[in-house]
Amino acid sequence: xxxIVIGLLLISMVLLSNAVVQARPIAQGTVHIVQPGDTMxxxxxxxxxxxxxxxxxxxxxxxxxxxxxxxLVVPSGNAAPPAVGNIYxxxxxxxxxxxxxxxxTTAWAIxxxxxxxxxxxxxxxxxxxxxxxAPAATPRPTTVxxxxxxxxxxxxxxxxxxxxxxxxxxRNDAAVNFxxxxxxxxxxxxxxxxxxxxxxxxxxxxxxxxxxVTADDGARIWVDGVLxxxxxxxxxxxxxxVDITLTAGSHLVVIDYFEDTGxxxxxxxxxxxxxxxxxxxxxxxxxxxxxxxxSTPGATDGAWLGEYFGNRDLSGTPTVTRMDSFIGFEWxxxxxxxxxxxxxxxxxxxxxxxLYEDNYAFCARADDGVRVTVNGQRIIDEWHxxxxxxxxCVEVEMLKGTHTLQVEYYEDGGNALIYVWWERR
Numbered sequence: 001x002x003x004i005v006i007g008l009l010l011i012s013m014v015l016l017s018n019a020v021v022q023a024r025p026i027a028q029g030t031v032h033i034v035q036p037g038d039t040m041x042x043x044x045x046x047x048x049x050x051x052x053x054x055x056x057x058x059x060x061x062x063x064x065x066x067x068x069x070x071x072l073v074v075p076s077g078n079a080a081p082p083a084v085g086n087i088y089x090x091x092x093x094x095x096x097x098x099x100x101x102x103x104x105t106t107a108w109a110i111x112x113x114x115x116x117x118x119x120x121x122x123x124x125x126x127x128x129x130x131x132x133x134a135p136a137a138t139p140r141p142t143t144v145x146x147x148x149x150x151x152x153x154x155x156x157x158x159x160x161x162x163x164x165x166x167x168x169x170x171r172n173d174a175a176v177n178f179x180x181x182x183x184x185x186x187x188x189x190x191x192x193x194x195x196x197x198x199x200x201x202x203x204x205x206x207x208x209x210x211x212x213v214t215a216d217d218g219a220r221i222w223v224d225g226v227l228x229x230x231x232x233x234x235x236x237x238x239x240x241x242v243d244i245t246l247t248a249g250s251h252l253v254v255i256d257y258f259e260d261t262g263x264x265x266x267x268x269x270x271x272x273x274x275x276x277x278x279x280x281x282x283x284x285x286x287x288x289x290x291x292x293x294x295s296t297p298g299a300t301d302g303a304w305l306g307e308y309f310g311n312r313d314l315s316g317t318p319t320v321t322r323m324d325s326f327i328g329f330e331w332x333x334x335x336x337x338x339x340x341x342x343x344x345x346x347x348x349x350x351x352x353x354x355l356y357e358d359n360y361a362f363c364a365r366a367d368d369g370v371r372v373t374v375n376g377q378r379i380i381d382e383w384h385x386x387x388x389x390x391x392x393c394v395e396v397e398m399l400k401g402t403h404t405l406q407v408e409y410y411e412d413g414g415n416a417l418i419y420v421w422w423e424r425r
Contacts, residue, residue: 030074034066039391047074050127090126097165103130121421124330153198161258163195176255176268195258199323206248208273214239215257215266222254225305225350234260245276254323304349312410314346327407327420346410357400358424363393365419371408385412
């Protein structure tokens with residue numbers, strides 16, 4: 001009997017000890033109770049701490065997922081990740097991919113070291129812990145100015161096949177006509193696993209034109225933001241053609257290319273076939289992807305066509321049209337570009353996006369107004385001033401295939417900021 005009593009006492013002591021341990025707070029610091037309208041970013045800014053430190057202190061993996069009434073421990077001071085490796089402070093124009101390339105690591109490794117959930121969303125001033133050794137003493141990639149005339153192609157050269165992140169370098173190419181073979185386009189780039197985007201504004205006479213591209217490996221042609229020819233796949237120097245009716249005047253032509261392994265080559269040309277065909281009951285020209293090319297994610301996934309207006313109402317003809325790899329800008333008090341004012345401007349971005357059949361969260365963060373439309377249905381409509389940088393997220397059930405996304409934005413006054421991203425649930 002005595003042994004049973006002693007055993008029960010020991011069990012009670014263990015249970016009491018565990019209860020004491022579990023009652024300990026996650027971290028020392030102020031406790032904030034989440035209120036309606038709060039975001040991790042606004043809470044971090046309110047207490048003067050880093051959002052990554054706030055997420056770590058509360059074991060939060062996704063900073064977009066907090067709820068009203070949640071108790072958050074706010075660490076004291078502007079806590080940064082533990083100094084295991086290097087600490088990098090994000091600057092304007094940085095992406096997780098460009099930072100990873102600079103330090104010779106991967107975007108996923110940096111994300112894991114910092115508890116990041118969305119690889120497309122980092123912000124200026126954010127402190128990132130970089131795992132591993134310090135970078136080699138080499139200069140960061142630099143870019144050259146875009147061509148001042150439409151006689152040259154602006155070529156953006158990327159590490160990897162997906163045109164992801166920031167280009168390693170930018171240069172002007174007289175023509176898209178290259179036979180690199182087993183060589184690299186440039187000493188700064190590998191012989192395999194690279195991609196290029198060429199952009200040029202061309203003045204056309206008007207009429208029916210034939211665009212021709214021969215590539216080893218993948219290539220795509222965009223005309224005014226519309227996918228005109230899709231040959232985004234592995235192929236040994238295959239020739240592809242598409243006929244397009246163009247109005248007289250300037251049109252934006254973009255050529256995407258990737259090299260996998262082996263020989264590398266691409267040639268692009270166009271010629272006028274004659275006057276535009278007479279319209280019939282059905283369109284005489286359709287922008288149809290190459291059969292089978294859209295069977296994998298990314299086959300019709302391209303850059304955003306950005307239209308920038310010198311007013312806040314998206315009215316009239318855009319002042320500037322260009323291709324943007326992603327929507328992630330913090331212009332602050334500056335103008336987005338020459339010809340656009342620092343206040344009272346607007347922008348519209350449009351793209352195609354391949355998705356699996358699943359639920360996706362589409363999110364936007366803006367100062368000021370933002371609207372997001374998916375397949376013609378507006379899912380985010382926050383067309384108002386919002387100086388607090390709020391996050392807006394809407395979950396949508398998507399079917400497998402290619403979808404059309406459109407984002408509209410306006411800046412009223414003060415700081416200017418816009419981020420758009422999506423996550424598979």
